[in-house]
Amino acid sequence: MIDLHYWPTPNGHKITLLLEEAGLDYRILPVDIGAGDQFRPEFLAISPNNRMPAIVDHAPADGGAAISVFESGAILQYLAAKIGKYRPADLRAGVETDEWLFWQVGGYGPMLGQNHHFNRYAPDKIPYAIDRYQRETQRLYGVLDRRLAGRDYVAGGELSIADFACHPWAHAHAWHYTDLADYPNVQRWHDALYARPAFQRAYALEQTYRPSRELNDEARKHLFGTPTRPA
Numbered sequence: 001m002i003d004l005h006y007w008p009t010p011n012g013h014k015i016t017l018l019l020e021e022a023g024l025d026y027r028i029l030p031v032d033i034g035a036g037d038q039f040r041p042e043f044l045a046i047s048p049n050n051r052m053p054a055i056v057d058h059a060p061a062d063g064g065a066a067i068s069v070f071e072s073g074a075i076l077q078y079l080a081a082k083i084g085k086y087r088p089a090d091l092r093a094g095v096e097t098d099e100w101l102f103w104q105v106g107g108y109g110p111m112l113g114q115n116h117h118f119n120r121y122a123p124d125k126i127p128y129a130i131d132r133y134q135r136e137t138q139r140l141y142g143v144l145d146r147r148l149a150g151r152d153y154v155a156g157g158e159l160s161i162a163d164f165a166c167h168p169w170a171h172a173h174a175w176h177y178t179d180l181a182d183y184p185n186v187q188r189w190h191d192a193l194y195a196r197p198a199f200q201r202a203y204a205l206e207q208t209y210r211p212s213r214e215l216n217d218e219a220r221k222h223l224f225g226t227p228t229r230p231a
Contacts (some may be wrong), residue, residue, distance in 0.1 A: 002026040003056040006041060007033050008206035010109065010168035011072045016205055017164045018076060020198035022083055031210055046070060057082070073105040076161040086161050093156040099115045100162035108144070111136045112169050115176040131221040139177050140184050144170070147175070148185035152192065167193055171203070
């Protein structure tokens with residue numbers, strides 16, 4: 001059994017996509033980031049950066065004590081190693097997969113996240129910041145579109161952790177004011193994966209866990225203003 005500490009954000013979706021595709025037994029422990037659950041001591045014990053997702057694997061491959069993993073990219077790598085799937089064993093294909101995984105966690109996700117923040121959440125609209133991150137968003141979509149030209153998957157010639165990492169951010173394209181029609185290779189790839197039953201199940205979890213509340217001052221404090229409390 002794997003415990004998944006989850007909230008329906010792009011980073012949270014990365015893990016449910018893999019778990020659903022792999023058919024692994026897991027249970028969701030919600031981390032309501034708008035209510036401050038990410039600052040609870042029991043969560044910080046496994047995710048010291050007060051960010052979800054995080055997992056606890058109660059049946060690790062070495063047969064030892066439970067293993068906790070935080071950071072979505074690290075979780076994807078851990079799960080791929082655990083089941084021997086979604087990261088190619090071939091040296092070159094494996095390197096390629098890691099490159100695109102880290103491209104996502106180092107650029108595609110953070111830059112699109114800043115786009116979301118300054119376009120949708122910032123109390124003051126700062127034209128320079130909006131323009132900066134909108135331009136970087138379009139640049140990164142262009143990188144991904146060129147990569148997917150003539151390819152069904154981002155890396156390695158088969159479905160991999162690179163796809164699980166990138167897809168949720170492309171799936172959130174409306175949030176960063178991007179039309180996938182402008183990136184036909186990304187749209188083809190996105191739509192083909194979104195049609196898979198496991199992807200449908202993973203994204204459907206959002207309907208269960210997404211709150212209907214407005215982004216009030218209390219939620220803003222938890223999302224954007226509260227530092228990690230000292231031990």
